Amino acid sequence: MSYxxxxxxxDVDFEDVDRRARQALTDHGFGVLTEIDVKATMKKKLDKDMQAYRILGACNPGMAWEAIGVEPRVGAMLPCNVILREVxxxxxxSAVDPLASMSAIDNDELKQVAGKVRDMLSEVVESI
Structure with a gap:
């Protein structure tokens, strides 16, 4: 199973894809709670160079509320990360597949919520 x-x-530049990704997330009810510039972090901490690589921590509040309501400790696995990287x-x-990430939790209600979020993130990625 892919995760x-x-x-x-x-034929687009990195910052354009970043802008489009953020807009697609917003259009599907997600907000970006965190952002990690992995390229800059690796340069600063390890003096290593790499291609552009950014992690956006995205959250759909309604879906997070629903997930926490059926599995209170699921917050340890949130938010949903979306990565942008030069290849x-x-x-x-790449967006996390919530069904894959939640497979370790034995809760059928949570899996239903994760399935809805997976569908939403699939639409996000497709629309960028």
Missing amino acids: TIDQVIK SEGIEV
Whole structure:
């Protein structure tokens, strides 16, 4: 089972994909709670160079509320991360597959919520 929902976007620059990703998340009810510039962090902490790589921690409050309501400790697995990274073909967008990440939790109600979030994130990635 894959643990991410992926798409490679060609012939665009990194910041354009970032802008489009944020808009797609907003359009589907998500907000970006956290942002990690992995490239800058690796340079600062390890003096290592790498291609652009950014992690956006996205949250849909309604879905988070529903998930926490059926499994209170699920917050340890939130928010839903979306990564943007430079690859040879363009910019790859990958969103966590909530069904895969929640598979360790034995709760059928939570799996239903995760399925809804997976569908939403699939639409996000597809629309970028």
